[in-house]
Amino acid sequence: MSSVSFRRLEKSYGAVRIVKGIDLEIADREFVVLVGPSGCGKSTTLRMLAGLESISGGEIRIGERVVNRLPPRERDIAMVFQDYALYPHKTVYENMAFSLKVRGVAADEIGKRIAEAADMLGIGQLLDRRPSQLSGGQRQRVAMGRAIVRRPQVFLFDEPLSNLDAKLRGQVRTEIKRLHQAVGTTIIYVTHDQVEAMTLADRIVILKGGEIEQVGTPDEVYNAPASVFVGGFIGSPAMNFAPGTIRGGRVVLEGGAEIALDRAALRADAAEGRAVVVGIRPEHFVPAGEGAEVAGTVQVVEPLGADTLVHFTLGKATLTARLAPDMRPAPGETLSIGINPSRIRLFDAQTERALH
Ligand code: ADP
């Protein structure tokens, strides 16, 4: 088990900078999820850590060792990919045994480790099959088993659930969390899916264009997004955003509507006349009479069973509120609704960074 550290980590392909100076300290036994849109440099970062890609600058440490130039097999990490990468002509047992054999581990020790991992993953009855005789979910479990038997310092996962259907994705996700609780090894996990990031991570690292946008616990990035980008990326439906101006303790939105701010929101830098973006999560609307009152025009109503999504216009902005299931306003109706004032976030209109 081991800590991992990136210092000013860089990657360029030719003149194109892909990873732009990442600084990150990952603690021993921590589960860290790198999340961000496609192309933001997640896989490249993971592959540099694994030694599958050279680095263009900076430093990578695993534990106390600088591994910048160490070949992959000397880094003592195991990687699980989206496409499983199993050997098609080997059985499940042989797939799991292969890397141990290469390292000269004794046959009875190999047998013991495979039995243990197979038990943990519920694949004991599949050991004689070949990958073509397995379902997608079973293949993914075998790929994880192959990583577990190596007892590496660090596990790396690159979008391991992408090829599974929705139901299986949920199941295997739970298994990965259980695996981490059972073996306690450091895990660095890459995904573009914010639900995976929120449910699995001790800490989430949100990447945008090869740079870290925010690092925090799931609660921190959800409750106090550092930027409009993070607020829009974490949470579903996404955080609502509306541009406006601070006037007399309120935000006057484009198109005329106003949102009253509480004292906490009116921090020192929410100065009179400042151009801001207001951020409100759909679940932070409350019944009329509680909180900052607004009145919008209902556009579309989506009943979801457990709750109702109401899309409405407020000034020029279109917002979404997640309301109680019995709330069924009609399109065109005026929706009078409150906003929990302590949950309103303000961002600078130019930089799109949160006001502190
Ligand atoms: P992610 O995993 O976040 O979707 P990647 O790390 O795979 O993104 O890729 C980041 C960027 O680097 C992309 O724009 C991709 O096109 C580019 N890239 C990745 N590998 C190479 C390569 N071998 N040569 C040139 N560009 C690459």
Ligand code: MG
């Ligand atoms: Mg990728």
